[in-house]
Amino acid sequence: MGVIQVDGLWKTYGDITAVNQMNFAVERGELYGFLGPNGAGKTSTIRMLTGQLQPDAGTVRVLETDPTATPLETRRRVGILPEQQSPPSFLTPREYLEFVGDVRDLDSEWIAEQTAVWADRLGFESKLDTLHTDLSRGQQQKVMITQAFIHEPDVVFIDEPLANLDPLVQEQVKRYLVSYAAGDNAVFVSTHNIDVAEEICSRVGIVADGRIVTERSLQSDSGERRDESLLELFLERVEGAGVRDAPSLGRIGDRER
Numbered sequence: 001m002g003v004i005q006v007d008g009l010w011k012t013y014g015d016i017t018a019v020n021q022m023n024f025a026v027e028r029g030e031l032y033g034f035l036g037p038n039g040a041g042k043t044s045t046i047r048m049l050t051g052q053l054q055p056d057a058g059t060v061r062v063l064e065t066d067p068t069a070t071p072l073e074t075r076r077r078v079g080i081l082p083e084q085q086s087p088p089s090f091l092t093p094r095e096y097l098e099f100v101g102d103v104r105d106l107d108s109e110w111i112a113e114q115t116a117v118w119a120d121r122l123g124f125e126s127k128l129d130t131l132h133t134d135l136s137r138g139q140q141q142k143v144m145i146t147q148a149f150i151h152e153p154d155v156v157f158i159d160e161p162l163a164n165l166d167p168l169v170q171e172q173v174k175r176y177l178v179s180y181a182a183g184d185n186a187v188f189v190s191t192h193n194i195d196v197a198e199e200i201c202s203r204v205g206i207v208a209d210g211r212i213v214t215e216r217s218l219q220s221d222s223g224e225r226r227d228e229s230l231l232e233l234f235l236e237r238v239e240g241a242g243v244r245d246a247p248s249l250g251r252i253g254d255r256e257r
């Protein structure tokens, strides 16, 4: 069984089927990219994997916990960087990371040390005692990345990890994600950035209309990365699934062929 195991997952909102018989598994050591057009069901899936949303059917296991039955246990053991979320405006990064450490029962000295390590790594030392409301979007994203990793979880879920980051920090974060997964952890990244997925992911699942339409390993057996374009595969599979929200993809794909 994978550290993330999804079988027959199903979620509807009224008449809309957001997740439709989704199946996949992620193993330790993988940096798994979850790719799909707008409305494909990625956020709904992540929310069910992290105990924030109840499925209508199917089973989900994360580190052998059941996030639908014991969401707090799952959330204690994983890191989560949700889509477009900011740290609380009325706290500073130091206060917020202390709070995160408290919630996770971590030693306060250790959290203080880790806060310094992460502030140095991502370059927000000078902002540690500034209210989040006075930080830029990118500086807030650095704090959100820190809270997802600070307790060294075995599994991390990240929605658009590089949003708002400058190119230098993007490179650092990409390298960190690769090395973190390689350290016998699993990193699950939802992104629209196909180039980044192709660069850092060891495997991707392409989602369309609420299900995985294809999976691809991005490393050959010899460990070399493959030559075929992930963008081409994405366009072909998403169009093949007849996705409602992607009417212009054919034109983009035709131009590139």
Ligand SMILES: Nc1ncnc2c1ncn2[C@@H]1O[C@H](COP(=O)(O)OP(=O)(O)OP(=O)(O)O)[C@@H](O)[C@H]1O
Binding pocket: 013, 016, 017, 018, 036, 037, 038, 039, 040, 041, 042, 043, 044, 045
């Ligand atoms: N709370 C909700 N109520 C009703 N419909 C919803 C709700 N949340 C999502 N949906 C619908 O479910 C479908 C899947 O949405 P979801 O947010 O999971 O997609 P996504 O792949 O994360 O999209 P994006 O890439 O645009 O963030 C969409 O059609 C969306 O409109």
